[in-house]
Amino acid sequence: MDPEAETNGTAVTEFILLGLVETEKLQSPVFVLFLFAYLLTVGGNLSILAAILVEPKLHTPMYFFLGNLSVLDIGCITVTVPSMLGRLLSHKRAVPYGACLTQLFFFHQLAGVDCFLLTAMAYDRFLAICRPLTYSVRMSHSVQWILVAVSWACALTNALIHTIALTTLNFCGPNEVNHFYCDLPQLFQLSCSSTQLNELLLFGLGFLMTGAPVVLIITSYIHVTAAVLRIRSVEGRKKAFFTCGSHLTVVCLFYGTGIFNYMRLGTEEASDKDKGVGIFNTVINPMLNPLIYSLRNPDVQGALWQVLVGRRLLN
Template identity: 50%
Template sequence: MNRINESVPPQEFILLGFSDRPRLELPLFVVFLISYILTILGNLAIIIVSRLDSKLHTPMYFFLTNLSLLDLCYTTSTVPQMLVNIRSIRKVISYGGCVAQLFIFLALGSTECLLLAVMSFDRFAAICRPLHYSVIMHQRLCLQLAAMSWVSGFSNSVLQSTLTLQMPLCGHNEVDHFFCEVPALLRLSCVDTTANEAELFFISVLFLLIPVTLILISYAFIVQAVLKIQSVEGRRKAFGTCGSHLIVVSLFYGTAIYMYLQPPSPASKDRGKMVSLFYGIITPMLNPLIYTLRNKDVKGAFKSLIAKIFLIKK
């Protein structure tokens, strides 16, 4: 009987979330719903403005558009299902839905890890090599760097998802999480998962620690270059642009490293769930706000677009 249970996957998974704390469900529903709406509106606005305003047809905004598109899909892969489950008595997701959620969430998360590193390289080239910037960051290289990020992210997801889904569950189908994520699914397995955890740790080093190290190196050079700028306005503008990127990097990598590069323990389960909500929901919502509130070009483009819309209506 155990062999049958090991080989046959469950038809559905029960997503426990915080079902043991029902008082949290309504506040969480409100927070998730508001965050999701702001994420959709903010990222769509950045994509539209970056495409319509010719002044924003630069490598920086090309990568920012990629990040916004990624964040739109990233949150949509999990939040709608979470909203349904929080207000439902039976908090379930089909096996196929869980597989799709696992694959998409992992692919887009891995892609974002690399894309943020690419964006830091773009800032390094713009500030440290301003005279050669247009030669270095030509259109072909931008397309190649973006494509490399997306292809690598999805390739990692194929590997991770396949290894995770091959683990026998022995009839276990209660996922102690809000959505289907690798660490939560590995805890369901009825066999030793040491090899999977070691492989996940190694991949996490490649996709988290190496990019964040490259980002820190880039910004060490950027800070040196900015401090040499004579103009106070020039220094302020450079630090403002890079500051936006550093805030995003700190939020995303900090929470992801906490989730994937710490030893698993029963005491960290609830903290892990909240942390994954942060990089899966809160960070994609904050990205548009951080980039627009701290960026004069984007704010100017928004004002121009709104002014054009009102003129057309009149």
């Protein structure tokens, strides 16, 4: 604790999240819009999970990872949006210090797993297209679970480091966060002690969490592209590019917004751009993922139809 802060008795015990809008007339439309987005995202991802479970054709490594991605999408939006909706409903914007750190920890935990899981999915496509003869051995059930477990372990380490490092900072006012959820860049700006170490950690670990996976993904897809171009069948090339295209779209959306948000520290005040990026990270990306993977995939569409209609017809 900063001695000066302790003497003045100004240590912050809660933060005020300003949210997306301050005008009362706009709060009701925002509430309805984000409630709809939340229900759509949870419903869409649960439908993908159900489709993967009921359709034997989808019991493959690619859809195993996609099912895990759906769980992460539900988690990411649940960590941020329900609490924001609760504040809009109660008109109370105060968040206890501990609750703010808890939200930050779980958000970085889930987003971190996303980083490594997208890399595992790229590795899966590389093996399926470039090493088809050894695919079943190199991507066995045990390997799939190991990749998921390592993803969770690495993300847990990253989230713990950032959360613990944040507890070393002193917050002695102001306590207004110009955002709709607690995140590192906005909290750094409110600290009355040096955040140099925290920012170095964010850049260093951010490079490991995003830089290394991006390099591995790009390397995988260079090999995949070369292999696909050697396929003589036009239909075969289209199918391979479509499967990879869905994954690449998700990768670009996820890493693009993440890098923009965390690799540009130094501004004194959070801008509206940060809120826009936050909406992409926590709402739009999780909502789009089920659509991206199922929009033109006949196997997923058939399984979804079976989940929504087929069971009812059988009864």
